[in-house]
Amino acid sequence: MTSAVWLIPALPLLGVAVLLVAGRRMGEPLAGWFATAMVAGSFAAGVVTYLGLLAEDEHHRQTVFTLFTWLPAGGFSVDVGFLVDPLSLTMVLFITGVGALIHLYSIGYMHGDARYSTFFLYLNLFCFSMLMLVLGDNLLLTFLGWEGVGACSYLLISFWFTDEANASAGKKAFVTNRIGDTGFLLATFLTFATLGTITYAGDDGILANAGSLPAVTATGIALLLFVGAIGKSAQLPLYVWLPDAMAGPTPVSALIHAATMVTSGVYLLTRVNPIIAEAFTWVPTTIAWVGAATALFAATIAVAQRDIKKVLAYSTISQLGFMFLAVGSGAYVAAIFHMVTHAFFKALLFLGAGSVIHGMHEEQDMRRMGALRAFMPITAATFIVGWLAIAGVPPFAGFWSKDEILLYAFAKSPVLWAVGLVTALLTAYYMSRQVFMVFFGEARWSETSTATATASVSADAPQHERAQVSTVHELTPHESPWTMTAPLVVLAVLAVVAGGLNLPFTSGLHFLGHWLEPVLQGNEAHIGVATATKVILAVLAVVAAVAGITAAALVYLHRRVAPERVEPDLLLRAYRIDEGISLLVDGPGRKLAEISAFVLDGKGVDGAVNGVGTLVRSGGQRLRVVQTGLVRSYALGVAAGAVLLLAFFLTRTGIQ
Amino acid sequence: MTVDSSWYLILSAMLFTIGAMGLLVRRNPLVMFMCVELMLNAVNLTFVTFARMLNDIGGQVVVFFVLVVAAAEVVVGLGIIVAIMRRRPGATADDISLLRG
Numbered sequence: 001m002t003s004a005v006w007l008i009p010a011l012p013l014l015g016v017a018v019l020l021v022a023g024r025r026m027g028e029p030l031a032g033w034f035a036t037a038m039v040a041g042s043f044a045a046g047v048v049t050y051l052g053l054l055a056e057d058e059h060h061r062q063t064v065f066t067l068f069t070w071l072p073a074g075g076f077s078v079d080v081g082f083l084v085d086p087l088s089l090t091m092v093l094f095i096t097g098v099g100a101l102i103h104l105y106s107i108g109y110m111h112g113d114a115r116y117s118t119f120f121l122y123l124n125l126f127c128f129s130m131l132m133l134v135l136g137d138n139l140l141l142t143f144l145g146w147e148g149v150g151a152c153s154y155l156l157i158s159f160w161f162t163d164e165a166n167a168s169a170g171k172k173a174f175v176t177n178r179i180g181d182t183g184f185l186l187a188t189f190l191t192f193a194t195l196g197t198i199t200y201a202g203d204d205g206i207l208a209n210a211g212s213l214p215a216v217t218a219t220g221i222a223l224l225l226f227v228g229a230i231g232k233s234a235q236l237p238l239y240v241w242l243p244d245a246m247a248g249p250t251p252v253s254a255l256i257h258a259a260t261m262v263t264s265g266v267y268l269l270t271r272v273n274p275i276i277a278e279a280f281t282w283v284p285t286t287i288a289w290v291g292a293a294t295a296l297f298a299a300t301i302a303v304a305q306r307d308i309k310k311v312l313a314y315s316t317i318s319q320l321g322f323m324f325l326a327v328g329s330g331a332y333v334a335a336i337f338h339m340v341t342h343a344f345f346k347a348l349l350f351l352g353a354g355s356v357i358h359g360m361h362e363e364q365d366m367r368r369m370g371a372l373r374a375f376m377p378i379t380a381a382t383f384i385v386g387w388l389a390i391a392g393v394p395p396f397a398g399f400w401s402k403d404e405i406l407l408y409a410f411a412k413s414p415v416l417w418a419v420g421l422v423t424a425l426l427t428a429y430y431m432s433r434q435v436f437m438v439f440f441g442e443a444r445w446s447e448t449s450t451a452t453a454t455a456s457v458s459a460d461a462p463q464h465e466r467a468q469v470s471t472v473h474e475l476t477p478h479e480s481p482w483t484m485t486a487p488l489v490v491l492a493v494l495a496v497v498a499g500g501l502n503l504p505f506t507s508g509l510h511f512l513g514h515w516l517e518p519v520l521q522g523n524e525a526h527i528g529v530a531t532a533t534k535v536i537l538a539v540l541a542v543v544a545a546v547a548g549i550t551a552a553a554l555v556y557l558h559r560r561v562a563p564e565r566v567e568p569d570l571l572l573r574a575y576r577i578d579e580g581i582s583l584l585v586d587g588p589g590r591k592l593a594e595i596s597a598f599v600l601d602g603k604g605v606d607g608a609v610n611g612v613g614t615l616v617r618s619g620g621q622r623l624r625v626v627q628t629g630l631v632r633s634y635a636l637g638v639a640a641g642a643v644l645l646l647a648f649f650l651t652r653t654g655i656q
Numbered sequence: 657m658t659v660d661s662s663w664y665l666i667l668s669a670m671l672f673t674i675g676a677m678g679l680l681v682r683r684n685p686l687v688m689f690m691c692v693e694l695m696l697n698a699v700n701l702t703f704v705t706f707a708r709m710l711n712d713i714g715g716q717v718v719v720f721f722v723l724v725v726a727a728a729e730v731v732v733g734l735g736i737i738v739a740i741m742r743r744r745p746g747a748t749a750d751d752i753s754l755l756r757g
Contacts, residue, residue, distance in 0.1 A: 629753030631688075635679050 004052070005065045005082045007045035008092055009131040011038045015124035023117030032107035035120035039103050039127050043096035050089050061086055061518055064137050064201050071140075076192070083137035083201050087519040090336060090512075091134035091267055094343050098259040099127050101487035105351050106251040108483035109358060119159060123255065126152035130260045134267060139188045139198040139206075142268070146184060146232065149261045150177045156256065157248040169247035176241040180231015184268075187224035190217065200271065207521070210274035218278035225272060226287055229265025233320045236294045240578060242317055246309040250354030253309060257316050258346035263339045266323045270332045270519070277523040288328025288412060292419040295321025299426035303433065304571035307364050308353045311434050314574075315390065316346055318423060322405050325420060330525025331408035333502065333513045338401035340512075341498045345389035345398055348491035352383035355480040355488065356438060360445060366434065371443040375477040378485045380439045382492035387435045389495040391428035392545040400499035403541050410537055411527040417537075421544050428548025436556040445477065504534070664705040671698035683748045685737050689730060696726045 015038030023031050053061050066081035082088075103123060110119050129148025136142040151174075158170025191206055192198050194217050199205045210218065229235070234242040242262070246253055256262070269276065269287070276284055295318045302314035319342050326335035357364055359376050373380035389396035392403070402424060410417035479485065503509035517524075529537075554560045570576065628634075671694055678691030700719045707715025740747045 627756055629756030631749045631752075632680055632683070639676055639680065 003065060004045050004048045005063075005084050005135070006067060008042050008049065008096070009082075009128055009135060011042040011045065012124045012128040012131065014038060016121060016128060019117055019121040019124060023121055026117060028111065028116045029107050031117035031120050032103070032110070035124050036100060036103035036107065038124055039096055040100040042127070042131070043093070043100050046089065046092045046096050049084060050093060053084060053086070053089060058514075059518060062201060066137075075196070078138055078140050078198070080141060081137040081199075082135040084135075085201070085519055086515045086517075087267070087270060087336070088134050090340065090516070091263075092131060094340050095127065095130050095134065095260050098343050098347050098491070099123075099130075099255060101490055102251050102255045102259070102347065102351065105254075105354070105484050105487040106249075108481040109251055109354055110249065111481075115159070119156075119249070122152055122155045122159070123251075126156065126255065126260070130264070133264050137200055139191060139200075142271075143181075143184055143188060146228070146264065147181065149256075149264065150174060150181065150232075153177070153245065153252075153256050153261055156252040157245045159248055159252065163247075166247040169241075169244040173241040173245050176238050177231050180228045180238055183224040183227025183231070187221045187228065190221050190224065194221075207272070207274050210272075210278050213275065213278050215278060215280055218275050219280045219283055222272070222276045222279040222283050223286075225268055225275075226283075226290075229268050229324075230290070231265075232268075233262050233265030233324070234317050235265070235290055235321065235324060236297060239294065239298065239317050240581065243310055243313040243574065246307070246313050250309065250350060250357060253313070254347045254350035254354070257313060258350050259343040262316060262320055263323070263343065266320070266327060266335050266339055269324075269327045270336060273332055273519075273523045274521055276327075284328045284330060285412075286328070288325050288409070288416055291321045291324025291326070291328055292409070292416050292423075293321070294318070295325060295423040296419050296426070297321075299423045299430065301571055301574045302430040303426060304567040305430075306366055306572070308356060308366050308369070308434065308438065309350070309364060311366075311430060312346070312349055312353060315349075315427065315431065318427060319346065319390070322402065322420065322423070325409055325416060326405040329405070329408040329412040329416070330523065331405060332520050332524055333516050334401065334404040334408055336516060337502045337512050338398075338405055340501065341389070341397035341401045341495070344491055344498050345386045345396075345495040348382060348386040348488060348495050349390065351484070351488055351491065352379050352386060355379040355484055356383075356477075358480050358484070359477045363445065366437040368445050369438045370441045370445065371439070372477055373439040376479045378479060378488060382485075382488040383439065384435060385492040385495050387431045391431050391549060392424055392541055393428075393549075394542060395496075395499060397495050397498035399541070399545075400502065400504070403538050404502070404504065406541055407529065407534060407537055408525060408527060410533075411525065411529055421540065424541060425544040425548045428545040429552045432549045432552030433556050436552060440557060661705050661709050664701060668698045668701040668705070671695075671701065683750055685733075685747050685749050688749060689733055693726060693730070696722055 015035050019026070019031060019035060026034060053063075062083070062085040064081050064083055066079045068080055069077055070080045071078040103120070106119065106123065110116055113119065126149060129145045129152055131145070133142055133145025133149060136145055154170045154174040157173050158167045161167045161170070188198055194213060195206050195209055197204055197206060197209075200207050202208065213221070231238045242257055245257060248256070276287075298314045298317035298321060302311050302318065305311045305314060319338070323335045323338050323342075326332070326338060355376065356369070356372060356379060359372070359379070360369065363369065385396070389398040392399045394400075406417055406420045406424070409420050500509075500511075502512035513524075555563055555566055573579070675691045675694035675698060678694065679688050682688055682691065700722055703715040703718050703722070705715075707713065737747050740752060744751075
């Protein structure tokens with residue numbers, strides 16, 4: 001049954017092909033339904049493959065399904081092959097599952113957009129790339145998907161490209177990702193240079209032979225791959241693209257920035273865990289620290305954001321930091337666990353935010369919301385579920401996965417654990433702040449007049465909506481159509497129950513851990529923490545969550561403290577790092593670019609190229625006098641040459 | 657009575673030198689052609705001499721090839737000369753230097 005695996009990426013690819021040819025003719029909503037069906041079909045194929053794999057013996061849960069040889073080049077060849085194992089299938093299931101829900105949601109959300117079918121074309125292409133990324137059985141195929149999601153994120157973020165801000169956000173994401181991709185490419189080269197192969201599985205694959213790597217090389221490969229992961233998964237210092245990427249349509253934010261693309265860095269590091277195990281021990285420690293620092297850093301910024309999606313964007317960065325903290329602590333299962341639960345509740349939160357934006361007629365500023373729960377009951381209820389999940393309130397999914405990460409972090413270093421705990425507290429705080437500002441308190445949108453509504457038209461508005469806004473006189477929030485609320489409900493249910501994937505109490509409930517065990521080849525960290533300590537840690541995590549929620553309630557619900565006092569300008573402007581980068585790039589960066597353009601390239605490279613040309617031309621100028629056109633002088637030349645040759649050979653050999 | 661091979665070779669060398677000199681010295685294209693023929697025949701003589709010396713028919717055969725090529729070359733060359741004669745008063749080799757650099 002695992003041979004159905006090729007269908008998983010093939011269906012979205014078919015969707016791309018059909019939408020490319022007939023997308024416009026299919027129109028709305030057929031194009032959307034078609035694209036949704038493709039991803040749903042892909043999910044079905046994933047489930048079939050999953051069942052097939054589940055039927056196998058635990059140690060035979062790895063199949064490579066080779067389609068064809070892609071690049072045969074002497075001793076080196078790359079196959080287009082799909083690696084079916086517990087890790088790739090876990091990824092496939094939640095990518096296609098959440099992806100299909102987001103497609104369904106988009107049918108409602110993108111209603112009326114002029115480029116409706118193009119949007120679904122991009123979404124399908126994105127899903128295809130992401131599936132190639134996780135299914136590819138070698139580094140190059142993974143890189144193909146890696147670049148594919150990068151390109152698709154560019155297309156989707158700047159989907160409404162007529163807006164300057166959206167277009168530049170797309171470019172920013174693309175360029176920042178390229179920096180990380182360089183690391184990935186170099187890692188691929190280094191792997192091939194040392195192991196002679198870039199295929200993951202098999203007896204001569206890189207995973208089986210990672211043990212033969214010298215520690216230095218393994219360290220190099222692991223670090224370079226980590227650089228790639230930093231770019232894709234928006235870690236310090238390459239996180240800058242993700243907040244801006246909120247310029248894209250909200251379903252894009254949910255798909256790319258919650259469920260799929262940003263998780264690929266975590267996936268990659270988990271995939272190559274034997275290499276990390278071979279590297280010096282400071283490599284995982286670095287990963288853990290970068291993750292922890294990112295988590296805390298982004299969480300502090302999130303507490304002061306006013307844009308409903310920006311809060312979620314920084315929250316995503318923070319949660320990804322948690323996953324890297326887990327990877328660095330050797331808690332690969334916890335990382336994947338958190339990735340899955342995060343995919344559910346963050347997609348839910350993003351889609352909920354999109355529903356709010358939709359219902360508020362493209363209002364994104366949380367200061368102009370409030371008391372929305374009466375007007376949008378389904379959105380509010382599901383959003384609250386997502387909030388409780390991310391805040392770490394038991395028994396919602398986020399609690400279990402986050403707690404597991406904190407436990408492993410504690411085993412690695414109590415300092416890491418403390419950073420994680422503070423981040424968890426901040427997470428609970430800023431998410432509660434968001435919920436209170438949007439759904440509770442007094443309604444602050446009623447005073448919104450037409451003028452401000454028009455002024456605050458955000459980038460996140462389908463074209464027809466933007467046209468409408470100016471004609472809306474009475475702003476009344478409304479609930480979204482069922483295509484949008486249905487995915488919310490499904491995701492909310494998942495956000496509640498997903499914790500069951502890996503309950504900590506007994507090993508019998510440790511489903512995800514057992515399932516992923518063959519992939520990790522014993523590289524999962526073993527923690528020797530007493531049960532009592534575990535319970536204390538869990539209690540502390542709950543206390544932190546409750547403290548965060550209480551603090552937010554005091555400020556934003558009961559107004560004990562003026563909100564302005566806890567939203568420092570520095571945090572609102574994200575530590576002014578973007579300004580700093582602009583200054584740096586505009587000042588010394590521009591100088592450097594000018595030097596390389598006009599001095600190095602203009603004078604150096606062009607000079608060398610032109611110099612060769614000039615040399616040849618002046619040489620020719622000198623030689624043209626020889627070309628007299630006189631037959632007899634040519635003949636003389638030939639004769640003289642013949643005589644000289646003769647003389648040469650005669651003197652060399654002599655006459656016998 | 658047999659003549660020693662070296663005599664043939666010396667004769668051939670002399671003929672070749674005369675031809676080469678003529679080609680270099682004379683300006684009339686027709687005479688230059690004849691000088692080329694002289695050189696070719698000098699070479700032919702060498703071929704035949706060596707063929708006899710080494711008891712190998714190959715040298716004799718090559719002579720035929722040389723003759724055929726020479727005939728073809730003369731036909732083309734004469735054609736060119738006739739074409740030139742039609743366009744301009746003379747065909748002196750030094751006057752035709754259109755292909756100079």
